Amino acid sequence: MTTATQTKYEAIIGLETHCQLNTNTKIFCHCSTNFDSPPNTNVCPVCLGHPGVLPVLNEEVLNSAIKVGLAIQGKIARYSKFDRKQYFYPDLPKNYQISQYDLPIVEHGKLEIELVDSKTKEVSKKTIGITRLHMEEDAGKLVHAGSDRLAGSTHSLIDFNRTGVPLLEIVSEPDLRSGQEAAEYAQELRRLVRYLGISDGNMQEGSLRCDVNISVRPVGQKEFGVKVEIKNMNSFSAIQKAIEYEIERQIEAIGNGEAIIQETRLWEESKQHTISMRVKEGSSDYRYFPEPDLPPLEVSEAQLKAIQKLLPELPAQKRSRYEAKFGLSAYDARVLTDDRDVALYFEAVITGGASIKAAANWVTQDIAAYLNSNPEVTINDIALKPENLAELITLIENGTISGKIAKDLLPELLVKGGSPKEIVESKGLIAISNPDELAEIIDKIIADNPDKLEQFRAGKTKLQGFFVGQIMKETGGKADPKLANKILNEKLNNN
């Protein structure tokens, strides 16, 4: 064959996300959800599934589900119920999981995601549909001992502390088309639950678990291809890379005339590939039926209104406001609002009197760099309070200190805090803004460097930077930069 047709494929991706709620107690009993407890200490007859016990719904779980439902502009079911999903597994003492089947608490939601062009930093937006959101209980945790892996382990241990911890399962529409979109969707979901304060959204610790459904089809074809499920990704970059790998694998297989098998595959981070875990034998029959021990759920208009009032400004709303009201770029708005505490800090710096641009620069650059290099520190831990950062910025803006002095002071302020104004005064760091004093210093520098002056006047104007550097060196960074530049300019160009 000489004329191979180049078929173009597109990937169809949907995500199922399990989000662990941060309630103090489990979903159907009063056991603690604390994960630091010794194994099998946060258990009771209810979560261990003893005969004759009755589950009682933790109201906080329902409230959290409704919060997310309202935040994704979903339809909150006025009437829903719990169902039993039957299956046997050693980590499931009841032999069924209480979940929601045909009447989930939320349906038809949506989430706006942002995609950043890595080169231009340009941001585009896309809306992803959310099919449903339901409440369910987590299973226990199996620990395979005697080896790092299940294969080769000599025995398994079980911890029931996690049994009955509340989860929200959030299922997206198959609207995602790339690894980047899926990773961004998962991040936006995490931002949302963190803003709402209902989950820590920590992927490494399993508070946010994403399963990916993925198939490919020739562009223009209506029917979906055979879908494969990928599990075991514990970071956003792993989600992206697993999907990118899987898209290529499936396209290559189809190109080679192989059939795609409906199966569950595992992402192996160390080898950066997916491997087959189990082949799906049709759809599982869980024999769902309504949970007879829990009454149906009815949500009143008053309850919805009360919860609506509790919603904070959400990530997408904050981003739009930062762009529209603060005049920030979509990219800066995104960086500043990624973490709600950082956004609130930034807003407090502005309230403290700093200009928007300067506040944005300090928070996204110097403060962000400090937080990045000290991962155990959050913005709420740093000693530099927003009003003090505002004071520092004001000192620069009104010419009391140079930007360089401010940067020099920052490490101390971050750790010890205090009023920048008082520190500047006590250390004698106030800028030299006396024109005569500066002129004298500049005259001396020019006199000491006749060769540089000659070159400058011969057209090598870049040497201005050299002179500025000398002024800062001579004054210990205290020269008022605007004034110093003005005087320097006059002297350099005045022959």
Ligand SMILES: [Zn+2]
């Ligand atoms: Zn319990």
